[in-house]
Every structure is written in C-alpha cells, then in structure tokens.
Amino acid sequence: MSAQQWGKAPRQPAPIYFDNAATTFPKPACVYEAVAKAMGYSAGNPGRGGHILAERAGDVVYSARETIAQHFGTEPQQVIFTANCTHALNLAIHGAVRQGDHIIISSMEHNSVYRPVAALADAGICTYSIASIAPDTETTLANFRRCLQQNTRIVICTLVSNVTGQILPYRQLAAFCRENALILIADGAQACGVLPVTLADGMQILCTAGHKGLYGPMGTGLLISDGTVPLAPLMQGGTGSLSASVKQPDFLPDALESGTVNVCGIAGLHAGLRWVEQQSIQRIHQQESALCRQLIEGLRGMPDIVVYRHRDTFYAPVVSFAPKTGDCSELALRLQQRGFCLRSGLHCAPLAHDTIGTKAQGTIRFAPSVFNTPGQVNGLLRAIQTA
Numbered sequence: 001m002s003a004q005q006w007g008k009a010p011r012q013p014a015p016i017y018f019d020n021a022a023t024t025f026p027k028p029a030c031v032y033e034a035v036a037k038a039m040g041y042s043a044g045n046p047g048r049g050g051h052i053l054a055e056r057a058g059d060v061v062y063s064a065r066e067t068i069a070q071h072f073g074t075e076p077q078q079v080i081f082t083a084n085c086t087h088a089l090n091l092a093i094h095g096a097v098r099q100g101d102h103i104i105i106s107s108m109e110h111n112s113v114y115r116p117v118a119a120l121a122d123a124g125i126c127t128y129s130i131a132s133i134a135p136d137t138e139t140t141l142a143n144f145r146r147c148l149q150q151n152t153r154i155v156i157c158t159l160v161s162n163v164t165g166q167i168l169p170y171r172q173l174a175a176f177c178r179e180n181a182l183i184l185i186a187d188g189a190q191a192c193g194v195l196p197v198t199l200a201d202g203m204q205i206l207c208t209a210g211h212k213g214l215y216g217p218m219g220t221g222l223l224i225s226d227g228t229v230p231l232a233p234l235m236q237g238g239t240g241s242l243s244a245s246v247k248q249p250d251f252l253p254d255a256l257e258s259g260t261v262n263v264c265g266i267a268g269l270h271a272g273l274r275w276v277e278q279q280s281i282q283r284i285h286q287q288e289s290a291l292c293r294q295l296i297e298g299l300r301g302m303p304d305i306v307v308y309r310h311r312d313t314f315y316a317p318v319v320s321f322a323p324k325t326g327d328c329s330e331l332a333l334r335l336q337q338r339g340f341c342l343r344s345g346l347h348c349a350p351l352a353h354d355t356i357g358t359k360a361q362g363t364i365r366f367a368p369s370v371f372n373t374p375g376q377v378n379g380l381l382r383a384i385q386t387a
Contacts, residue, residue: 016376017341021162021190021318021367023211023218030271031215038267045260047240057263064270065253071273072206072224073198080256081266082221085189086112088207091223091256092185093117093156095231096205102152103128104144106168107355108161111348113187117156127151133161133355135310137169144176154183159191163352163363164308165292165318167195174202183229193276194285194316204229213284214276216269219262231256284370288317291368291377295319298381305384308356308363320356320363328361334387335364340380342366 017025042060044053065076072079082088093116097103103117107130120126129147134140144155155177159170170186177184186203193213199206210220225231236248237258249255276284292315299305299321308320322328332344345362346353353359368377 013339015339015341016372016379018366018368018372018376018380019341019343020369021212021347021365022343023209024213024215024369026371027215027217027268027272028275030275031217031268034271035217035264035268038264042263042267045240046263048238048260060263060267060270061261064266064273067270067273068222068224071198071277073200074224074226077252078225078227080223080225080253081261082207082223083219083262084211084221085187085207085209086221088221088223089113089156089185089187090116091231091234092205092207093120094234095256096154096183096185096229097126098153099125100151101126101154102149103154103156104131104147104152105155106130106157106351107132108158108163108166108168108352109156109349110158110162110187110189110352111350113156113158114351130351133166133168135166135313137172140169141172141176144173148180152180152182154185156185156187158187158189159195159197160188160316160318161349161352162190162318163347163349163365164320164356165190165315165367167191167314167316170203171201178202190316190318193273193281194288196281199224199226205231210265210269210272214269215272217265220265220269222269223256225252227252233258235259279370285317287370288368288372289315291372291374292317292319292366294374294377295366295381298377299384302385308358317368319366320358321366322358322361322363328364331384331387332364335380335383338383338387340383 038060042056044057046058046061065079068079069076089112097120103126117128121128131144131147160167174184184203185205188197188206188208191197192208204226206224208222210216211218233248233255235258239249239254241254242249296307299307304324306322323331328344342364344364
C-alpha cells in the first residue's frame, strides 16, 4: 500500500527560506533548547510567588534583562519585554505623545509606526509630518529639517527599511534631535542583530523584534529606554508589585509590563542574542550582505527585472526586486512552487513603497540569514530566470 493510501503525504524537499525580514528561520539549536528547558524547568509565573518554580522563572527573565541591557547600553530595569516590535512601538508612541505634539516620521516607516501616529492625529491629540527619505544623507537630513515646527517634540524613524534594506542616517538624525531637544524613537526591527545598534547611537527609545535578527522565538519584542522619557502605560493590570494599590506602578519595568510575560520566549530570545554575540554582528552582516550582492549581480543580468537599490546608498542585507512586466505576486507564487520562500506585496509599509514608486503592486523581497548559502542563491536565480 502506498504512502498516499495510508493518508501520509510523500516526503517533500525542505523549502529554501529567504523571508528572514519577517522572522528568522531556522533558529539556532540553542534557542529551541532554551525554550524547551524553560517550559519544563522554569514553569512558574515570575514575580507571582515565592515558590521554587516562580523563582526559577524570575531568574530566567532577569538574566535575559541583564544581557539585553548590557548589549544595548542601558540598565536592566529599562528593558521592557513585549509581544513584538509593533507592541513596543505602540507602547513608546502612545506613552510618549502629549496633547498638541507635532511628530516627524520618515517616509520609509512600517505601519507599526504610521498607523498609531495617524490614529493619534485623527483623534486630535497630535499632528505629524512625513520626511522624505532620499538616497543620500544630506537630502534626507534637509527633508527632516524642513518638517521641523515650533511644537515638534518627537521624531520616529526606522533604522533600516524593511522593504529595501536602506540604512537611514540614524546617528545624524539623533544629532539633529539633540540640537532641537527632540525625542528620538527608533524602530530597530531590521537593524538589531545585523548592525551594531546601541542607545549610544543617540535614540532615547529603541524598539525591536526578538524574533528577527536576534533569532528569538516569535511572540517576543523589546522596548529599550535610556530612562529619560516618561512613558504612560498602554495597559494596566497585574504586575506582581504594589498589588494592594489600584494604581499602576510608576517604575520600570513594572509600569509597562502588565500581565504574565512570555518566559519561554524570553529564554529563547536570551539564547538567540547570546548566539548572535558569539557569531559577531560584523560577521553576520558580512555573510548576509555577500548573499545579497550575489543575488543583485545575478538579477542585473536579467533585463526584465528591476532591483530597487541606489549605487551610493548604504543597505542592510535586504533586497527588493520586481519584474518590469507581470505581477510580483504571480512571480513569488511560481518561486514558491519551486521551493523558495520570499514575500511579495507591500510588506506592511505603503509609505516605503510610495517612496520608491512601487505602491501599485509592491515588490518581491529577498532577506537571507546566516543559515543560507551561495548555492541556494544560485538556485533562486535559476528559478527566477525560468519562472
């Protein structure tokens, strides 16, 4: 009797995954091990009891806080665990914005910035301007300066575009913010783990995903603060501290961590970050960038493909491309049928696609990880050529 008759699908080749800007896959073995150990050994609720399982869970969480704080240049209490980067950005934006504020965001922002800012503006709480991102730093900085108003208080920008991989001039933008006494909130989802980002770069608040360049599990994110910007809580609830009071604690991390944190995810995130440190961010960046260069060189030999990169602009290892004729989603589907996982469309960032002129159908995004190989990129190039 065949496998199909027994109700079992025939064994399929493993897909080749190039969608690491969405979430990294696979994770290092140490991440899977850390999650499993936390589920079995540290299964209590941290801060919610004095028994051994609660204490073990508390140790897992605090140890991760210490490592993250050291890596990003802050104190452990300024590390807030969130469900993802979108959660962290909403905590930062809703927590920092005051009535009457004017906000500047970049034209490369993900909807996790654009939507909450637009919602606050629709509610009459703030106004905002969008600074256009250019291929060169000086034009970009000039565009931010033109957006400056008397009541501007906050700048929010992504460090790396999730669509094109363009690295924004975030250190120069931080200097602009210091000169004008502005708060800088940074979206590090595509930068952390790939670029040597720390709070010393000048942002007051850094939000990032735990499950992308830090190689942690999905369901993990971080808000990392230098402690200078008071944030009003987005939620109130159980914190394990000051339980007799009806008021939310006003100290960090408790003020911003209502409810049970994801202990198993935090354990995996801690393991992922330590693995990234062991590999070295510089080596990760070099390896992934080499794969991007290989892809770009191959695509430039295909006259029917457009690659959305400028020659003199700095990029993280993400590449967007599209067919000159035909549909991105159809090409991505044909690549999927050949075993390659890439994301097509607007990538939750319509502002960025407006900026590069691709909002009509979006692009196909190539985002490798350290687990990909040159042979896999060659296979993808052959698939694109014959799709």
